[in-house]
Amino acid sequence: MPENNKVAIVIPVYNHGTRISDVVHKTVVLGYPLFVVDDGSTDATAEMLAAMDNENITVLSHSQNRGKGAALLTGFQAAQKSCGWVVTIDADGQHKPEDIENLLQAREGNQRAIIIGKRQGMDETHVPWTSKVGRKFSNFWVWVSGGPMVSDSQSGFRLYPLPEVLALDVQARRFQYEVEVLVKAHQKKIPIVETAVQVVYQKGAERISHFHPWLDFLRNSATFSRLIFKRIFSVFSKKG
Numbered sequence: 001m002p003e004n005n006k007v008a009i010v011i012p013v014y015n016h017g018t019r020i021s022d023v024v025h026k027t028v029v030l031g032y033p034l035f036v037v038d039d040g041s042t043d044a045t046a047e048m049l050a051a052m053d054n055e056n057i058t059v060l061s062h063s064q065n066r067g068k069g070a071a072l073l074t075g076f077q078a079a080q081k082s083c084g085w086v087v088t089i090d091a092d093g094q095h096k097p098e099d100i101e102n103l104l105q106a107r108e109g110n111q112r113a114i115i116i117g118k119r120q121g122m123d124e125t126h127v128p129w130t131s132k133v134g135r136k137f138s139n140f141w142v143w144v145s146g147g148p149m150v151s152d153s154q155s156g157f158r159l160y161p162l163p164e165v166l167a168l169d170v171q172a173r174r175f176q177y178e179v180e181v182l183v184k185a186h187q188k189k190i191p192i193v194e195t196a197v198q199v200v201y202q203k204g205a206e207r208i209s210h211f212h213p214w215l216d217f218l219r220n221s222a223t224f225s226r227l228i229f230k231r232i233f234s235v236f237s238k239k240g
């Protein structure tokens with residue numbers, strides 16, 4: 001049976017073979033059950049994960065790439081057997097795992113809330129332009145779609161109340177999962193809270209990202225269009 005207040009960590013991974021070992025080692029020492037989901041990687045990720053020998057690490061795999069949202073859901077479904085909360089961390093090394101404590105502290109007094117790790121320093125010159133522009137674009141359209149007004153809707157560093165989030169009818173399965181879940185949660189009156197976390201974008205350092213600006217712009221547009229249409233339809237249905 002899941003423990004309502006027990007916390008697990010989920011890390012979705014896709015071709016992060018050069019980073020995942022460091023991220024996992026820095027995370028597992030915190031003592032929480034860790035679920036790493038290999039979303040069909042074609043590099044050395046699988047071998048790196050297979051070499052990790054720690055009873056707190058559970059490795060789950062997709063035979064082919066299905067998207068970040070699908071990987072998160074695989075981790076959530078595995079974690080819900082024993083835990084009531086999940087922290088998500090990106091595999092590219094941009095987050096500092098010790099900031100999990102910031103998320104847990106923000107949970108105090110907020111009941112079953114989604115806690116977003118609001119990344120600090122995102123306007124600095126060495127932060128990729130796709131992250132800067134994408135965040136502002138996403139923040140606005142999350143609000144227009146009927147979601148909350150937040151300042152970092154694209155942060156992958158979050159604390160989720162598992163039963164509530166798994167009950168949402170979220171359709172997106174790639175990067176868009178993380179914005180759609182905010183809209184659906186807000187509509188279901190699930191509190192959404194932001195708290196400050198650090199971000200690591202080192203100058204000149206190789207950054208592993210699978211965000212494709214134009215393709216994911218189109219996917220984002222399709223997701224927001226669907227959500228906005230549904231919101232409009234809901235308003236007129238109530239009036240009728």
